[in-house]
Amino acid sequence: MPRLIAPTVRLHDAWLEAHAEWGRGPHEDGFGLTGADEVASRAGFAAWVARLAGQPDPAPTGRHRCTYRWIVEDDRVLGGIALRDGDDDYVRWAGHIGYGIRPSARGRGLGAWALGSILDEARAQGRTRLLAVCAPGNAASERTIERCGGVFEGVGETEFGPLRRYWFEL
Numbered sequence: 001m002p003r004l005i006a007p008t009v010r011l012h013d014a015w016l017e018a019h020a021e022w023g024r025g026p027h028e029d030g031f032g033l034t035g036a037d038e039v040a041s042r043a044g045f046a047a048w049v050a051r052l053a054g055q056p057d058p059a060p061t062g063r064h065r066c067t068y069r070w071i072v073e074d075d076r077v078l079g080g081i082a083l084r085d086g087d088d089d090y091v092r093w094a095g096h097i098g099y100g101i102r103p104s105a106r107g108r109g110l111g112a113w114a115l116g117s118i119l120d121e122a123r124a125q126g127r128t129r130l131l132a133v134c135a136p137g138n139a140a141s142e143r144t145i146e147r148c149g150g151v152f153e154g155v156g157e158t159e160f161g162p163l164r165r166y167w168f169e170l
Contacts, residue, residue: 002078002110004069004117007049011070011077012042018077018102029098030080032068067121071101071114078105081114083122083130093158096122096130097168111144119148123170130170133163 019039022028032052038044052068065086071079079101084091097118101111115132122130132150134141142164146152150166 002071002073002113004081004114005072007052007068007070009042009046009049011072011075012045014072014075014077015045015070016040018079021102021104022100028080029094029100030068030082031070031100032066032080032082067118069114069118069121071105071110078102078110079114081118083118091131093133093160093163095133095165096127097132106140111141112147115144115148119168119170128170130168132166132168134166136162136164138164 016039019028033039033048037048037051039048052066065084067083069081069083070077071081079099081099082097084094084096084098097115099111099114099118101114119130132145133156134145136155145166148168150168153165153167155162156165
């Protein structure tokens with residue numbers, strides 16, 4: 001059974017395996033990883049995990065907080081999901097929710113399961129309205145967001161290209 005857990009240094013090797021599977025270039029949303037994070041060494045990984053545990057999201061403004069969870073099964077890191085606070089330009093671009101599933105774990109419904117779980121966590125925090133976005137043509141993400149109750153608002157243009165915008169009313 002998969003579980004959502006807080007990031008932990010205990011899963012350094014498992015996280016590196018998942019990270020390597022994405023390969024160069026693809027975005028691993030839900031992990032809060034920036035180009036400045038050095039995660040290969042145990043010390044660098046520990047510093048990154050500590051930042052995720054209580055620091056602001058690595059958005060350019062650094063003004064809003066973020067709850068990170070890893071999707072784990074049998075000590076394998078299958079993906080990550082982030083629940084962001086705030087309503088600044090970064091959140092309007094990236095959404096309150098961001099998630100990613102490693103390629104070998106896709107097609108199992110893990111994204112929908114994790115999204116439903118993080119929506120429950122948001123409700124418990126008293127959140128009432130959340131934005132999720134995905135790239136046009138990302139049919140799997142579109143289906144996942146819609147299956148969990150996301151209501152399509154439209155396609156918004158951003159400096160990085162168009163993004164489909166969905167709202168969750170909690």
